[in-house]
Amino acid sequence: MTFAHPYLLLLLLLLPLAAWLKGRRGQPPAFVYSSLQLLRAVSNVSRARHGGLLAALRWLVLALFILALAQPRLTKFDSTKTTASGVDIVVAFDLSGSMAAEDFEIRGQRVNRVEMARAVLKGFIDERPNDRIGLVAFGTEAYIASPLTLDHDFLLKNLERLDLNSINGNQTAIGSALSTAVNRLREVKSKSKIVILMTDGQSNAGKVAPLTAAEAAQALNVKVYTIGVGTQGQAPMPAKDMFGRRVYQMVPVDIDEATLTKISDLTGGKYYRADNAERFQKIYAEIDKLEKTEADVKKFAQHTELFGWLMAFGLAGLLVEIALGQTVLRRLP
Numbered sequence: 001m002t003f004a005h006p007y008l009l010l011l012l013l014l015l016p017l018a019a020w021l022k023g024r025r026g027q028p029p030a031f032v033y034s035s036l037q038l039l040r041a042v043s044n045v046s047r048a049r050h051g052g053l054l055a056a057l058r059w060l061v062l063a064l065f066i067l068a069l070a071q072p073r074l075t076k077f078d079s080t081k082t083t084a085s086g087v088d089i090v091v092a093f094d095l096s097g098s099m100a101a102e103d104f105e106i107r108g109q110r111v112n113r114v115e116m117a118r119a120v121l122k123g124f125i126d127e128r129p130n131d132r133i134g135l136v137a138f139g140t141e142a143y144i145a146s147p148l149t150l151d152h153d154f155l156l157k158n159l160e161r162l163d164l165n166s167i168n169g170n171q172t173a174i175g176s177a178l179s180t181a182v183n184r185l186r187e188v189k190s191k192s193k194i195v196i197l198m199t200d201g202q203s204n205a206g207k208v209a210p211l212t213a214a215e216a217a218q219a220l221n222v223k224v225y226t227i228g229v230g231t232q233g234q235a236p237m238p239a240k241d242m243f244g245r246r247v248y249q250m251v252p253v254d255i256d257e258a259t260l261t262k263i264s265d266l267t268g269g270k271y272y273r274a275d276n277a278e279r280f281q282k283i284y285a286e287i288d289k290l291e292k293t294e295a296d297v298k299k300f301a302q303h304t305e306l307f308g309w310l311m312a313f314g315l316a317g318l319l320v321e322i323a324l325g326q327t328v329l330r331r332l333p
Contacts, residue, residue, distance in 0.1 A: 001306075002073060003073075005071050006070060008066060009066070009070050012067075015059055015062060019055075022055075053324075054321055054325055061317040064310050068307050068311045072310065073304055074304040086192065087132075088132045088134075088148055088192070089128070089132070090133070090148070090196075091135050092177040092195060093145070093159075093198055094139070094198055094229065095137050095166055096139040096201060097170030098201050098253060099164060099200055100114070100237060100238065101235035102235075102237070102238055102248070103230050104280070105277060112238075114163065117198055117280070118160075120284050124288060125159075133146075135162075139173070140169025141173060141205070144184065145159070145161075145162060147184070148185075172199060172201040172204055173206030174199055174213075175211075175213045176207065176213075181197070182195060182213060182217045194222070195217065196287065197260070198226075198229055199228070200228065200255060201255060202256040211259070211263065214262065217267045223268045224264055224266075226261070226264045226269065226272070227260075227273075227280075228255040228257055228260055228273045229255075230275065232254070232255060234252055235251060236248040236250060237250070257273070
């Protein structure tokens, strides 16, 4: 238990002194007699002790009121991370046509590259509750799917909306995606600024060359982690046969690992290759470990106020004292 105004408890020390002074002074006379001879007939009548009970009740009521003024409360202390960690992250998410290739498996079921990247990214976001995270989607062009935000529920809803039909074109604009992501971090003041670029191909669209965008990231102290998504060589691409049945055909794929490695090396990041589900998850776990910083921890207290209860008991005691004083314990002069 704690008190909001503990210094008011010092008033409790005055109650014994006030009671002692009142006892020494005694009760004021109800009648004034000219001679004590008139009282000899009732001199052997003993004094009732009911008055002491009422006085004790009155002092108890005063004590309850003083305790209420001190504002007692039951306090539970706890702590939580309430501020951003100082790490701002923008994820560039490839939605080009080749991301439809189903060369990943989750629990024995084939999934395409988009679904695999989305599932792993969700886990990464859940592990970074104190980071501001933004999202850039790209194919032939790049656009902002979510601004930098600490509202990860909002971020995850935008991530869930992304699919292969979200943007036009089947080409891959890596340079445009990287420059758009870096531009999101240009004005922010953070301890660490990071771009995670996921792609499964080569840059064959956009007006910005990938290495030019990387140089801009380097100038702005933005670290870029690049991830090559999927297998090299050939990958199973879903299609429909003449009867409308789902079939797979092997299509050639080629990840420009050399460019992705140069981008990450130039900016102080790292290039990763995600050619299976387990490796994909380990990549994000490693990035999570590399880019950790301490968040501010703030303590807070949850109070359950007892003021009302003490006031209620005090008022009840006062009403009882008045009722008894005017009825069964009434003093006759």
